[in-house]
Amino acid sequence: MGQGVLEINDCGLRVFDGTDEVLESPGVAIVEPHNIVVGTAALMRARSHPTQVNNQFWRRLSLESLKSANARCRHHADLAYCHLQEAAEHCDLPDEIVLAVPGNFTREQLALLLGIINESPINAVGLVDAATACIGGSAPRGVHLHVELQRHQTLVSRVATHEQAQLDIAETVNDTGLQNFQDAWARVFTDAFIMQCRFDPLHSAEAEQQLYDMMPQWVSRAMRQGEAMAELDDRTAKVSLRQLQDASTPLLSRVRALIDNLTDPNSVVFVSHRWAEIPGGAQLAERIHLLPHNAVAHSVASRWQEIHSETGSLRLINAVSAAPANEVAVQVNSAAEAAATHLLFGHRALAAQQPLFVSWQEGRLAITPTPPQHPAATVTSHAGKLALRVDAGTQLMLNGREIAAPVNLNAGDRIGAPDIDEVITAISVEHYGA
Secondary structure, three states: OOEEEEEOOOOOEEEEEOOEEEEEEOOOEEEEOOEEEEOHHHHOOOOOOHHHEEOOOOOOOOOOEOOOOOOOOOEHHHHHHHHHHHHHHOOOOOOEEEEEEOOOOOHHHHHHHHHHHHOOOOOEEEEEEHHHHHHHHHOOOEEEEEEEEOOOEEEEEEEEEOOEEEEEEEEEEEOOOHHHHHHHHHHHHHHHHHHHHOOOHHHOHHHHHHHHHHHHHHHHHHHHHOEEEEEEOOEEEEEEHHHHHHHHHHHHHHHHHHHHHHOOOOOOEEEOHHHHHOOOHHHOOOOEEEOOOOHHHHHHHHOHHHHOOOOOOOOOEOEEEOOOHHHOOOOOOOOOOOEOOEEEEOOEEEEOOOOEEEEEEOOEEEEEOOOOOOOOEEEEEEOOEEEEEEOOOOOEEEOOEEEOOOEEEEOOOEEEOOOOOOOEEEEOOOOOOO
16 A cells, blocks of 8 residues: 655645655646636746736635635635645555645644545545654754745744654744745846846746746756856846845845744754755755755655554644664764865865866866866855755765765865765865954
8 A cells, every 4th residue: 555745835745655756736826717727837827827826825724715706716725625636636646645734834724734635535644744754854862943945934843852853843934935035036037137138027927937937947057057047038148146145145044043043052954955946045054954855755654653543533743753863864064163265176275256166077076167068066155154066966975975965064074076086175264464
């Protein structure tokens, strides 16, 4: 019998079959008089049909009446039901599913969610707090934070981990969600098109939709290469990673403020995989660990019996067994370590005010300020820290261990590649005197 997880997040509902993600569907709906479009199809029309968009229905899940000419859209719960139906139609659902829910859902919203689930094709056999599950499967003993990106806000959960991982508190930072970051980046790309091409993509609904459709690719390219050439309607504009980081900084600063308020000196800040796509997201905290995209599915799979309910009545589980202390190995950046300022390669120390690119060819390692044809990783500087981001599909070693997630670099860290003796060493250059 198939077992899986449905993660409720309006950035994207995600369905896992075991630990394999089989569907992600954004929490967006287009409500027409006689039709409701949800998920990816709705997202691709959201900018060209702004008066018909609803992307708040998961955040505001309730029976509050909506003004709509569509009889199937009486309230936000109707749209949530449509979204679940759409998810069921676009993938083969596991026979048994645990619901992983955000900690900011109220009791009323959870009860409403379970009522909707009962009317859907989803056979829910468990209900667990997503942050608690992730922390329980990854964290050492102590009090730690889980930071999740939602569509309109950031959710910060504090979880105490001893024999069990138990949710302590969950707080949100409003207007710091994926949509807010995308709107900030859109202004950067729009300004670039206006300044460099005398073309305003926001003057046309169709061009605005194309801008938002293409923007994730441009941002990802800038994070890999230090800049992106954005192409729209045969026009090209260049945007640097620094510009995107600067646009993201006001939002990130508000998230950092809540993290600083909730954290303990020895806390590790576990951030969801979504932060890897946010410029500066790898610098949310000094002691940070980026979770893999299927962290919640792995944790639920290993705790299936304690989360699974034998009755039809589901209760929220916000305390799960913690991973054995001798099995926890979390790579974090320590505040006690000196932040790296330069990269030492051979006899040269390279400052990283601009992005630096790591690559190798014919068994030789290289680091250059210009993007090579096949970059393996990018090192960027933001807020006085160097961050290493590995390109997808690349095998890169940090201190002798393979890494895939973005990390902050500390003095003494060694960057290398399998079967190559050369290493790049992160160092801290100190200045003395007047």
